[in-house]
Structures are given as C-alpha cells and as structure tokens.
Amino acid sequence: MMAFFWYCEFLLWLVAVGLAAADLKLDCGPDHVTLVWSDSRSQADTSLFRLGSCFPTTFTPREVFFNVELDDCNFRRLVSGNDLNYTNDLFYVSSPDSYVLPFTLPVVCSYQRPKNWYPMLYEPVSSTYGVEDLEFHIELMNANFSGPAETSSFPLGSMIPIKASVDAVAHQPLLLLLEECVAATTSNLEVAVETYTIITNKGCLVDSKITRSKFEQRQKPSELQLSLQAFRFGLGQEVYIHCTMSAWDPNGVDSTKKACHYVKDHGWELLDNPVYSSICDCCDSSCKTRRARSPGTGNGLSQKAVIGPLTITDLA
Structure with missing residues (x-):
C-alpha cells in the first residue's frame, strides 16, 4: 500500500x-x-x-x-x-x-511521512439521468481553487476549499447548488452517531452564521466554490462531508433552489444576485419545497456525494 x-x-x-x-x-x-x-x-x-x-x-x-x-x-x-x-x-x-x-x-x-507523499483524497464521481446525462463532482481544492488539494489535513480555524461541479453534455445550461451538507466521522451517514450541519434548508450555509465560511463568487454557473472554516467537530478524527448536490435551470432560482450565506452586519445574502436576497429570509425558519416541475420546464436533478476523509487538527 x-x-x-x-x-x-x-x-x-x-x-x-x-x-x-x-x-x-x-x-x-x-x-x-x-x-x-x-x-x-x-x-x-x-x-x-x-x-x-x-x-x-x-x-x-x-x-x-x-x-x-x-x-x-x-x-x-x-x-x-x-x-x-x-x-x-x-x-x-x-x-x-x-x-x-x-x-x-x-x-x-x-x-x-515522506516529503512527496500526501493522503489520498476520496473523490466520488456520480451520475444521474434526466434529459441528458449529468455527471456531478465534488473535491477538496488548494487555497486559490486552482487545482486539487495537496493535503487533507487542516488546522482548526483554517479554510477548507471545496469545489462542486456538474458536467452537462448536450444539456441546457445548468446552475449547480448544494442543497444540504453535513459532516460526520463515518463515510456511511446512516450509522453516524453525531453530525455537524454545514448547509441545510435547501441551500442555506448556516455554518456562516458562526464562522468565516462562505460561498465564493462563481466562475461559471455549473460550479460552486465553498470556503469552509475548519470546525471542532471530529477534531483529530477522520471526517467525511456528505452533500446533496443539484442542478437547476439558472432562471429558476427561488427559496427552495438557492445558495445563501450569512454576511456579518448585513444578514443573509443570495450568492448569484444579492438584489434578490429576500429569497434567503427563510434560512432562519423553513424553506418549504415546492411541487416538482416536469423535466421539460426545467426540473432539477440531484445526487448525493461524499468527500473525505479529511482531518482537522488542533493548533495546540
């Protein structure tokens, strides 16, 4: 090995x-x-x-x-x-x-640890099918999101760069979103005793209310970059981040299809168009799911994925 x-x-x-x-x-x-x-x-x-x-x-x-x-x-x-x-x-x-x-x-x-050795990163690649084939990806990145991470060990309080994306071949342009993300100390979420909520309520980055976590400005609609501040949950253990990713019609953003993070002294802000940040008001209560539309009118496709293991280390 x-x-x-x-x-x-x-x-x-x-x-x-x-x-x-x-x-x-x-x-x-x-x-x-x-x-x-x-x-x-x-x-x-x-x-x-x-x-x-x-x-x-x-x-x-x-x-x-x-x-x-x-x-x-x-x-x-x-x-x-x-x-x-x-x-x-x-x-x-x-x-x-x-x-x-x-x-x-x-x-x-x-x-x-050899100088040229880094822990292997688990990068699941999943597929789902709708109008055309879609391929979802999620991975750890380096500090400026220019390439894959060289380590999966992060000091407490540092930033963990994560990029999610969707490849849509012969498909209408799609907007990539993270609906839910939680951290656990197991790759099987069903047996997890405890979890740490990162994103919930159909795209609300609740972790940003208590940390420096935030969504980065988009480079393209089909990609979403998340700077996640390393948390104390699972400190020193192997941690896995479980996410539900979805791809939607870029014109169909609403309270159930969004990317919202909390900006200090300002409140909840919609990543893709802050003018419509009122969409994020439900992040402090409940963002109810609307009835799914048909594929012909832009219904989204989703996929569950896991990234890890990664380790958060204590500064002390």
Whole structure:
C-alpha cells in the first residue's frame, strides 16, 4: 500500500486493573498490523476480543492473534507534521456471566511521512439521468481553487476549499447548488452517531452564521466554490462531508433552489444576485419545497456525494 521507507513504533497502555501481566506484541508493517495478546492466567474469553471492527484472525484459550490490513478494522489515520499515525482500539467485549470486565487498549502505529507523499483524497464521481446525462463532482481544492488539494489535513480555524461541479453534455445550461451538507466521522451517514450541519434548508450555509465560511463568487454557473472554516467537530478524527448536490435551470432560482450565506452586519445574502436576497429570509425558519416541475420546464436533478476523509487538527 505504501511504497516508501518506513519506520514503526507502537504505544500500548493497560487501562484495566489486573491486566498488567498481559503480554502484548504489536508489529506495524508497511500496510498491515500483527497484534498478539496473551495471558496464561487470564480468564478472558479470547473469542470476545476485537481490534476496531475486526474479529480475531485466530485465537486459543490463552492467546488472541490479529493479522489485518491498515485499510481495514476502522483504523483512524492522522497526518501530523512528519508523522503518519494509524490508531485503533483493542477491546474486550466480555459476556454477562464473565468475571472479566470489559476493557480497551489503545493501539498506535506511527510511520515517517515522506516529503512527496500526501493522503489520498476520496473523490466520488456520480451520475444521474434526466434529459441528458449529468455527471456531478465534488473535491477538496488548494487555497486559490486552482487545482486539487495537496493535503487533507487542516488546522482548526483554517479554510477548507471545496469545489462542486456538474458536467452537462448536450444539456441546457445548468446552475449547480448544494442543497444540504453535513459532516460526520463515518463515510456511511446512516450509522453516524453525531453530525455537524454545514448547509441545510435547501441551500442555506448556516455554518456562516458562526464562522468565516462562505460561498465564493462563481466562475461559471455549473460550479460552486465553498470556503469552509475548519470546525471542532471530529477534531483529530477522520471526517467525511456528505452533500446533496443539484442542478437547476439558472432562471429558476427561488427559496427552495438557492445558495445563501450569512454576511456579518448585513444578514443573509443570495450568492448569484444579492438584489434578490429576500429569497434567503427563510434560512432562519423553513424553506418549504415546492411541487416538482416536469423535466421539460426545467426540473432539477440531484445526487448525493461524499468527500473525505479529511482531518482537522488542533493548533495546540
């Protein structure tokens, strides 16, 4: 997975009484992890050990063995300076009739980050169909939106440049909008325990009311650039941004099809024509959805997409 010179080290802390005598061995390979927990005196049921989301590779009454890929088991990746850290938890789930209480052991593999290496960015490309084929894109960009981002690690409070676009071949001109966006610490929004709302209410950038987040001036109708201020939600973890993108007739903008952000000391402003910013008044209440029109009269097409993982790091 990583074709570069690497070194590894590990940190394992015992956090439960009575486990100090346990023997733990961790071998951090270039793209895999081997972990062995053994204790000849323990009454723990070794079948109940888990490494993240992974079950043991093999186990005996006194030993549990894991041989897993770094891409598996929900390992969390954090880039910090010259270090590339993969973290997870070895935990014992116990059973109702067991004398051994549940416990957790943090696991960390640290690698040297090569100077010419950057984390891979997940850039989903989705398609939907209407009058003609449409292809939606969303990706992290560099600071001036001139090209793809070279890192997916952002200090708390810095700006995260995001560009969304739609390719419309042999289609009438379309306006690209972001209807909803939330952040989560999982790529599967259905299992997310907590989320952080960024855009809601059919195009209201609510995050701009409390941060410096804003929509940038459009370069073309089919593109939308968002400068998102790095938030505290999911700090130090892998974060995924889930969005619903839509493409509409540029002349059909209304309270349910818009891009609005909050300007300090001014209020809500419509990106594409501030003169009609009253369209954004519903951002503080509810922007109701109108009945969909037929494709022949400019009905929009939408697509869900995910961007990530990215990591927000604490300045301290």
